[in-house]
Amino acid sequence: MIAIVDYGVGNLFSLVSSFRAIGAEAKLTSDRKEIEQADKIVLPGVGAFEDAAKKLFASGLAEVVVAQAKQGKPILGICLGMQLLFEKSYEYGEHRGLGLIKGEIRPIADVVPKDYKIPHIGWNKLEFPKKNELFRYLVGDNHVYFVHSYYATKCDESVIATTEYGGAITAAVANKNVYGCQFHPEKSGEVGLKILKAFTEV
Amino acid sequence: MITKRIIPCLDVKDGRVVKGVNFSGLSDVSDPVALGKYYSDHGADELVFYDITASGEGRSIFADVLRAVAANVFIPLTVGGGISSLQDFDRVLKCGADKVSVNSGAIRNPQLIYEAAKLYGDQCVVLSVDVKRVDGRFTVFAKGGRENTGLDALDWIVRGVENGAGEIVVNSIDTDGVKGGFDLEMLKAVSDRVNVPVIASGGAGKAEDFVALFKALPKVDAGLAASIFHFGEVEIAEVKEILAKANIPVRR
Numbered sequence: 001m002i003a004i005v006d007y008g009v010g011n012l013f014s015l016v017s018s019f020r021a022i023g024a025e026a027k028l029t030s031d032r033k034e035i036e037q038a039d040k041i042v043l044p045g046v047g048a049f050e051d052a053a054k055k056l057f058a059s060g061l062a063e064v065v066v067a068q069a070k071q072g073k074p075i076l077g078i079c080l081g082m083q084l085l086f087e088k089s090y091e092y093g094e095h096r097g098l099g100l101i102k103g104e105i106r107p108i109a110d111v112v113p114k115d116y117k118i119p120h121i122g123w124n125k126l127e128f129p130k131k132n133e134l135f136r137y138l139v140g141d142n143h144v145y146f147v148h149s150y151y152a153t154k155c156d157e158s159v160i161a162t163t164e165y166g167g168a169i170t171a172a173v174a175n176k177n178v179y180g181c182q183f184h185p186e187k188s189g190e191v192g193l194k195i196l197k198a199f200t201e202v
Numbered sequence: 203m204i205t206k207r208i209i210p211c212l213d214v215k216d217g218r219v220v221k222g223v224n225f226s227g228l229s230d231v232s233d234p235v236a237l238g239k240y241y242s243d244h245g246a247d248e249l250v251f252y253d254i255t256a257s258g259e260g261r262s263i264f265a266d267v268l269r270a271v272a273a274n275v276f277i278p279l280t281v282g283g284g285i286s287s288l289q290d291f292d293r294v295l296k297c298g299a300d301k302v303s304v305n306s307g308a309i310r311n312p313q314l315i316y317e318a319a320k321l322y323g324d325q326c327v328v329l330s331v332d333v334k335r336v337d338g339r340f341t342v343f344a345k346g347g348r349e350n351t352g353l354d355a356l357d358w359i360v361r362g363v364e365n366g367a368g369e370i371v372v373n374s375i376d377t378d379g380v381k382g383g384f385d386l387e388m389l390k391a392v393s394d395r396v397n398v399p400v401i402a403s404g405g406a407g408k409a410e411d412f413v414a415l416f417k418a419l420p421k422v423d424a425g426l427a428a429s430i431f432h433f434g435e436v437e438i439a440e441v442k443e444i445l446a447k448a449n450i451p452v453r454r
Contacts, residue, residue: 143453
């Protein structure tokens with residue numbers, strides 16, 4: 001069973017549906033035991049970093065996720081959920097994350113040319129600086145759906161996919177059993193479902 | 203490089219898609235789930251559903267329809283039609299919408315954009331504007347294009363973006379239904395003023411109209427159309443093929 005951590009942010013309907021579509025059993029939960037007993041954990045998230053981090057820490061679920069990750073359980077962070085895996089974010093101030101992946105979250109505006117639109121919204125192509133099991137079902141060109149205004153940086157060693165938006169933007173990361181996608185696999189058509197399927201099999 | 207999006211728009215009344223036609227392999231053309239899946243499988247980058255039902259009963263059928271679509275289609279879903287409060291946002295987001303499109307509701311209550319953006323994020327709020335030239339000025343119309351609000355369209359759109367609208371749908375009443383191509387003059391005026399994604403609507407009659415749009419206005423992010431796709435006059439795959447040939451980046 002895959003536990004999708006429900007800590008009160010975002011709309012998780014599509015995420016549950018997309019796991020169902022690939023034949024995986026996934027459950028929305030905020031129950032500590034259920035998360036501990038799950039085979040895999042998905043950390044979702046939309047909205048602002050500070051608010052999400054507060055909810056995650058206050059609910060005690062942050063420490064559960066960190067403990068499970070350290071025991072080797074596969075974890076997938078999606079969008080803001082990926083950003084929360086990092087050490088810190090500079091979204092409106094400076095906020096602490098889970099520290100499972102080395103690096104930090106900064107505004108895209110810091111790196112893209114001025115005439116680029118922010119948020120980075122839409123379908124963009126993945127590039128793979130190194131191989132990862134998350135992408136084992138992908139062939140040819142792979143476009144995925146992004147919606148974000150902040151990006152992960154100072155994380156060269158864990159970057160497994162980038163996308164071109166006025167420069168190479170971190171699209172996915174992995175640190176052993178901890179994975180993160182900046183894009184929304186549950187909104188990225190067939191390509192996204194293939195990535196989720198690969199995660200269910202790691 | 204971000205790709206240009208092609209977005210079919212489906213009007214739903216009492217749970218059924220209005221104006222469907224026969225596609226090969228699609229037995230029920232007015233079933234929103236079947237049609238949504240068809241478009242998704244054939245290259246649509248996003249789907250827009252407009253609820254054109256007025257009754258409360260129709261609204262609850264729409265919620266069921268939305269849930270069924272969201273459970274079966276894994277591309278972004280935008281929902282519009284009768285959105286006038288945060289409760290309306292909540293209602294459609296809970297059923298699986300990713301973005302909510304506001305139009306007349308925001309004209310009646312401009313604060314709605316700000317409040318929704320604060321609660322759900324800018325990316326969730328799409329400002330849809332029906333625009334018509336009146337005495338040479340781009341003017342906002344409400345209630346499906348029936349009522350002249352007297353608002354200057356460019357001012358209204360800029361204000362909407364300042365309040366947190368994350369995307370703008372510009373529907374030109376002047377070119378809508380004419381099928382002579384998108385309203386390039388109006389779209390240029392809007393994209394020169396805002397730095398959020400602009401979605402062109404109204405006027406697409408053939409695949410080449412999308413090429414003309416993105417060639418003339420590289421700042422426009424997406425093209426939205428209803429009837430040409432529903433009547434099977436143009437396939438989305440065909441639009442994408444000729445866009446790719448014209449070196450315009452698309453997802454295929």
